[in-house]
Amino acid sequence: MIDPPHAAPSVTEELSAVPESGSGSxxxxxxxxxxxxxxxxxNTLLPKTYVILLALTVIWIVVFPQVAxxxxxxxxxVVLLTVVLGVSWNIISGYTGYISFGxxxxxxxxxxxxALLIAHNLTAWWLAAIVAGVGTALLALxxxxxxxxxxxxxxxxxxxxxxxxxxxxxxxxxxLTGGGAGLxxxxxxxxxxxxxxxxILAVVAIxxxxxxxxxxxxxxxxxxxxxxxxxxxxGVNTTWYKIGAFALSAFFPGVAGAVYARQIGYIxxxxxFGVIWSxxxxxxxxxxxxxxxxxxxxxxIVLTLASEWAWAxxxxxxxxxxxxxxxxxxxxxxxxxxxxxELRGWIPRTRQL
Amino acid sequence: xxLVQVIINGVLLGGVYALFAAGLNMIxxxxxxxxxxxxxxxxxxxxxxxxxFSLAHVNPLLSIPASAALMLIxxxxxxxxxxxxxxxxxxLSSLLLTFGLSTxxxxxxxxxxxxxxxxxxxxxxxxxxxxxxxxxxxxVAFAVAVALTGATFLxxxxxxxxxxxxxxxxxxxxxxxxxxxxxRVRMVTFxxxxxxxxxxxxLVSMMxxxxxxxxxxxxxxxxxxxxxxxxxSFVGALLGALVLGVSETVAGYFSSGQRAESVAFVILIVMLxxxxxxxxxxxx
Numbered sequence: 001m002i003d004p005p006h007a008a009p010s011v012t013e014e015l016s017a018v019p020e021s022g023s024g025s026x027x028x029x030x031x032x033x034x035x036x037x038x039x040x041x042x043n044t045l046l047p048k049t050y051v052i053l054l055a056l057t058v059i060w061i062v063v064f065p066q067v068a069x070x071x072x073x074x075x076x077x078v079v080l081l082t083v084v085l086g087v088s089w090n091i092i093s094g095y096t097g098y099i100s101f102g103x104x105x106x107x108x109x110x111x112x113x114x115a116l117l118i119a120h121n122l123t124a125w126w127l128a129a130i131v132a133g134v135g136t137a138l139l140a141l142x143x144x145x146x147x148x149x150x151x152x153x154x155x156x157x158x159x160x161x162x163x164x165x166x167x168x169x170x171x172x173x174x175x176l177t178g179g180g181a182g183l184x185x186x187x188x189x190x191x192x193x194x195x196x197x198x199x200i201l202a203v204v205a206i207x208x209x210x211x212x213x214x215x216x217x218x219x220x221x222x223x224x225x226x227x228x229x230x231x232x233x234x235g236v237n238t239t240w241y242k243i244g245a246f247a248l249s250a251f252f253p254g255v256a257g258a259v260y261a262r263q264i265g266y267i268x269x270x271x272x273f274g275v276i277w278s279x280x281x282x283x284x285x286x287x288x289x290x291x292x293x294x295x296x297x298x299x300x301i302v303l304t305l306a307s308e309w310a311w312a313x314x315x316x317x318x319x320x321x322x323x324x325x326x327x328x329x330x331x332x333x334x335x336x337x338x339x340x341x342e343l344r345g346w347i348p349r350t351r352q353l
Numbered sequence: 354x355x356l357v358q359v360i361i362n363g364v365l366l367g368g369v370y371a372l373f374a375a376g377l378n379m380i381x382x383x384x385x386x387x388x389x390x391x392x393x394x395x396x397x398x399x400x401x402x403x404x405x406f407s408l409a410h411v412n413p414l415l416s417i418p419a420s421a422a423l424m425l426i427x428x429x430x431x432x433x434x435x436x437x438x439x440x441x442x443x444x445l446s447s448l449l450l451t452f453g454l455s456t457x458x459x460x461x462x463x464x465x466x467x468x469x470x471x472x473x474x475x476x477x478x479x480x481x482x483x484x485x486x487x488x489x490x491x492x493v494a495f496a497v498a499v500a501l502t503g504a505t506f507l508x509x510x511x512x513x514x515x516x517x518x519x520x521x522x523x524x525x526x527x528x529x530x531x532x533x534x535x536x537r538v539r540m541v542t543f544x545x546x547x548x549x550x551x552x553x554x555x556l557v558s559m560m561x562x563x564x565x566x567x568x569x570x571x572x573x574x575x576x577x578x579x580x581x582x583x584x585x586s587f588v589g590a591l592l593g594a595l596v597l598g599v600s601e602t603v604a605g606y607f608s609s610g611q612r613a614e615s616v617a618f619v620i621l622i623v624m625l626x627x628x629x630x631x632x633x634x635x636x637x
Contacts, residue, residue, distance in 0.1 A: 099445050101452070146626060153387050153444045157576060158625050161618040164573065168615040180611075275569065279456055286449065319460025326453025330446055331438060 039348040046352040050210065054203065061199035065192045073195055077263060079304045080198040081256050082280050086288070086296030087205045088252035089281035092245050094290035095218060097225030098148065099156045103281040105163030106253040107260075108273035110136045112170055114258020115183050115267050129197060129258040136254025137247040144246035148239070160278075167273035182268030185261060194263040198256065205252045206297060212245075213293050213351050221245055222291070253277070276319070283322040286329045289338030294353050298337060358485045359606045360599055365488075367598025368495035369556050371591045372502050373571060374578035376549030378590055379505075381579065383522045383542045384440050389451040390431075391575060392568030393458035394424050394547045398554025399563055400466060406473045413475045417497070417555045421548040428547025432540045440539065455568070462565035472562040494556040499591075501552055505545070506587045518542055570614075577617040580624040 065073045085103060093099045110132040117128035147158045171180045188194075212218045223231035224238050232238050261267045284303045288295030303322065310317035333340055341347045377391045401420035405411040411419075431454070439446040476490040509515040520528040521538045529535045557563065557571070574597060581593030597617060605613035 099448065150625060153448050154625055156445070156448055157387070158622055161573060161576075161621045165615055165618045165622070168611060168618070172609065172611045279452075282449070282452070314464060316460050316463035319456055319463065321460075323453050323456030323458070323460055327435065327450060327457060330450040330453060331435060334446070 039350055042348050043350055043352055046350070050352075054207075057203060061196065061203070065195050073192070074263070075304075075308060077195050077198050078308070079301055080195075080202040081260060082284055082304045083202050083297050083300035084198070084205050084252050084256045085277060085281040086284035086300045087202075087209050088249045090249075090285045090290060090292075090296045091209060091212060091221075092242075092249040093282075094285055094292070094296070095213065095221040095225060096242055096245050098242065098246075099152070099282075100159040100249075101156050101275075101278050101282070102143075102159030102163040103253055104273055104275055104277035105159070105166045106136050106140065106250040107257040107277045108163075108170065108269065109139060109166055110254030110257030111261040111267050111272040112177060112183070112257075113254070115185055115261040116176070118258075118262060119183060119185050125193075125262055126197060129255050129262075132258035133251045133255035136257075137251040140247045140250035141243060144243040148242045148246060163273065163278070167269050170273070171269035177269075180269060182266055182271075183261075185265050185267075187265060188262070191263055194259055197259045201252065201255050201259065206293070208248070209296075210293050210352075217241070218351060225291070253281075276322075279319075279322050279326075283326050285336075287325055287336055289336030292336075292338040292353055295336050295338045355485070356603075356606065358487070359602050361485065361487060362491065363599030363602035364595055365491040365495040365598070366602060367595035368498040368502075369553055369560070370574055370578055370598055371594035372498040372549055372556070373553035374575040374582075374590050374594055375502050375505055375587065376546035376553075377575045378579050378582075378584065378587075379509075379518075379542055379549075380546040382584055383518060384436070384539050385444060386436055386440060386447040386451065387444065388436075388543075388546070389448065389572065390454040390458060391451075391546070391550050392570070392572035393455050393462070394428065394550040394568070395554035395557070395571055396462060396563075396565055396568035397427070397458065398424055398551025399558035399567065400462065400471075400554075400565075401551065402555040402558045403471050403473055406475070413473050413555065413559050414493070414497070417552050420551040420555045424551035425544040425548040429540050429544035431547075432543035436543060437536065437539065459565055459568070466565060468564050468566070470562040470564050471558075473558045475559050490559050494560055498553065498556055501549065502587070502591065505549065509587075514541070573621060574617045577620040577624075580621055 064076060068076070085107070089100065089103050113135045114125075114128045114132035117123050117131060118125050122128070123131065143159075143162055147155055147162065150158055170177050173179070177183060212221070220231065220236045220241050223234070223236055224242060228238055257272060261272070280303075284299030285296040286299070287303060288297065288299030290296075303325065307318035307321050310321045329336060335342075338347070338353065342349060347353055373391075373395055376394075377388060380386055380388050380391070398420040401423055402413050402416045405416040405419060406413055435450060435454070436447060439450050476493060479486045479488045480492070481487075509519060517528070517533045517538050518541070520531065520533055521535050521542075525535050528538070553571075554568075557567065561567070577597050578590055578593040581596060582589030582591070583593075597620065600620070601613045601616045604616050
């Protein structure tokens, strides 16, 4: 099996946690009653909580740039960006269990599609960002069709290879991309629109992740993670679900890359295809808890703020922070913060978290 | 520069690739851990030579044992304290662990040595043989690399400890049942693998300018070599390394250095597509 034993609620266990009406179910009898009940209470409470949190987040996104100093707005943009990377990586790697080291490739491809459209004034910038996302997702389809046949580590390494290959293609395609010299975008007086764009993207990404996780689609993806052969036997067309989840997880870094390019005004292959974007996605999700909704959000916020603090201390410290955290999480906290809370009994096992 | 000379350069480069990949090959073979920090171990070896050379003027060739010994100790410590805990877990745990270690080492190295390009200027001349100009340092590096790779091969093939390593690679449980201390074997294997990476790093430091990111640039090459040659096959890996080296220099000759960089990735991806799963010798 390719799946780490720590990864989030197992499907069967969760299903058995739902009390069944009708003749005395053995599934419920196996669990302590209060736990099954508590999970049910949480499950009715959580959707409402999410709606309230969503509304608060939207209000925060609208108000924050009006009141906060410029530095904090751009910091918040990076937080949102990291959340987007983590949440989207989690769709393929957290739920389906296919760990990818290629998120940087999607980020870079999206950056270049968006930057080229904006620099040549071909479309409105927001449309350019959407086109970048769709284009990245479309490119991910054949990539996924090729690589998702590979299991575990082979997939991870091949994705890393494809991401690097994309960087090399972009930097040697001088006539289109300007090669290693990079690409300049028009100077922006007011960058608030970028913050709004990233905010909307984060909200959409989280909502999509929630819808996936709590639907039958999520169950099928988790089935693939738990036991792909069994999922196939049960009639899940694993190939299509994997490729679909993969393309969806590529859409978000694509859009984010375009917005990021517009925000910083200059991109070159080494920056936007840098392994650090993959590291961000992996580290934040692992820290928060892979295969959970909250995990990558939590990780994105905590790790970005921590690395920003580290950055102020020392320019390379953020790599030490991210690397060290991944090591510590694998060794001592497999499953991340969410799993830790779950083991403590502070939160129940539910797909809604 | 003629094509013959380009091919000779490629062969000389391939020797160093073989040495670098040999260490990774051993580690993957014995404990099924794909060590993503292998490039950083090489990078630390390169900086050991650089530091000894620039601070104490130690001959770079003589610093190879020092850098190998340092990484032997570091590798054994890493294995004992961290990797051993994930050996029996799914492959992804060790993959993520070594990915974290790689990021950590890179961050530390950037902190200590900055991202500036460094070089060790040693034997910078070239030898003229029948109209071909061959760099002396590359020839020396090739000779050292092939000697070390060969020595490792003989060690695994003939020595008693080498046999216990191969036994553990074949079947850890059976090896343990035969009285082999597999934990110790894994520790020593990781140490030797790291030492080989460090030796390759020391050689690379004489051949190229480098910065802490050189490890990341070299790791895919080791994967390509292993994938070409096959897991556990030293002769195969040596041939794979030569093929990679020559392909890279020839691609660089006809195209650009940048495109030459992509050769390793293309080999890696194409090979994994054609022969998925079987290449690292395990099928989960």
